[in-house]
Amino acid sequence: MTSIADELGNILDVIQQPAWAVDAEHRVSYANPPAAELMGYKRPADLLGTEGRPAEYPLAWAPLASSHRRGTLTHADGTLLPVEWAVIPLTRPGAVAVYVFRAGVGTPAATQEPKEAGSLRALAARLDTGRHRGAAGSLQHGAQERLASLLLGLNLAREHLGAGPVPSPAADLLDGAIRDAEEALGHVRDVTAELYPGVLRLRGLPAALTALAGQWPVPVGISGNLRERLPDTVEMHTYFLVREALGRAVHGARASRVQVVTDLDLDLVVTVADDGAAPDAGLDSEPLAAMADRVAVLDGALSVRHVSGEGTTVCAVIPVQSH
Numbered sequence: 517m518t519s520i521a522d523e524l525g526n527i528l529d530v531i532q533q534p535a536w537a538v539d540a541e542h543r544v545s546y547a548n549p550p551a552a553e554l555m556g557y558k559r560p561a562d563l564l565g566t567e568g569r570p571a572e573y574p575l576a577w578a579p580l581a582s583s584h585r586r587g588t589l590t591h592a593d594g595t596l597l598p599v600e601w602a603v604i605p606l607t608r609p610g611a612v613a614v615y616v617f618r619a620g621v622g623t624p625a626a627t628q629e630p631k632e633a634g635s636l637r638a639l640a641a642r643l644d645t646g647r648h649r650g651a652a653g654s655l656q657h658g659a660q661e662r663l664a665s666l667l668l669g670l671n672l673a674r675e676h677l678g679a680g681p682v683p684s685p686a687a688d689l690l691d692g693a694i695r696d697a698e699e700a701l702g703h704v705r706d707v708t709a710e711l712y713p714g715v716l717r718l719r720g721l722p723a724a725l726t727a728l729a730g731q732w733p734v735p736v737g738i739s740g741n742l743r744e745r746l747p748d749t750v751e752m753h754t755y756f757l758v759r760e761a762l763g764r765a766v767h768g769a770r771a772s773r774v775q776v777v778t779d780l781d782l783d784l785v786v787t788v789a790d791d792g793a794a795p796d797a798g799l800d801s802e803p804l805a806a807m808a809d810r811v812a813v814l815d816g817a818l819s820v821r822h823v824s825g826e827g828t829t830v831c832a833v834i835p836v837q838s839h
Contacts, residue, residue, distance in 0.1 A: 784836050
């Protein structure tokens with residue numbers, strides 16, 4: 517007999533958003549890897565049997581569409597994790613519904629402390645960060661979540677139809693729709709990551725840089741004493757500064773290794789050192805200008821130094837308190 521894990525595994529695992537199925541008593545009967553990561557567990561199996569229904573905020577606070585709710589889940593470390601979710605009904609023994617989650621949506625008690633205006637550059641940087649966060653959130657919660665729900669429904673419909681001894685036109689159409697939905701979902705994720713990576717929003721700059729390091733074809737080391745969260749504006753622009761520096765080093769300077777160091781004292785000092793060729797006035801002018809703009813909006817300072825036979829070091833000094 518097919519287990520609920522076998523039946524839902526190939527569906528929930530492909531959507532890559534935190535999701536789990538619950539039984540009639542609202543206990544988790546299957547969870548995908550992103551759900552385990554969201555909740556702070558090593559394995560999805562660690563969630564089995566736990567309460568799958570979040571604690572819901574009063575409906576009077578920030579009302580949403582009828583298919584969405586906001587509330588909290590209890591993280592593995594005991595803290596409350598703000599989430600927003602959609603519920604997709606199922607007709608399966610052992611799984612009556614699927615919850616698809618979005619994390620980091622805020623709480624009714626959450627308040628934003630007014631910030632001093634500071635410099636015009638700092639104000640512009642905060643506005644830019646807000647636009648990026650808003651656009652990324654809209655894509656993730658709107659298009660991405662709905663595509664994930666669509667993909668889940670298409671896969672369930674395909675399973676109901678069955679394989680059959682003879683190819684079915686309906687099955688072919690469903691298979692094509694599933695492929696199109698997967699491609700569209702992947703494209704939305706790519707665009708969302710370009711605007712504001714989810715790991716940066718949820719876990720901060722150190723975790724985001726560690727994830728970024730694994731996306732390059734050469735070894736990228738991440739070190740430094742930065743452990744805490746920084747203002748959103750600083751985190752976002754610093755993340756993209758490092759990404760632009762890595763692109764210049766790997767694609768422009770043909771570096772074989774890169775080291776990224778983030779040290780926090782009175783200021784945040786970010787260095788990206790590579791063993792590649794010297795900066796080229798033509799090839800590197802655009803990425804260097806982009807990095808200079810990133811640092812300028814943070815009221816920081818950027819320096820680029822090349823030592824023949826050793827490589828190039830990009831160093832940014834960014835004031836944190838003013839943001």
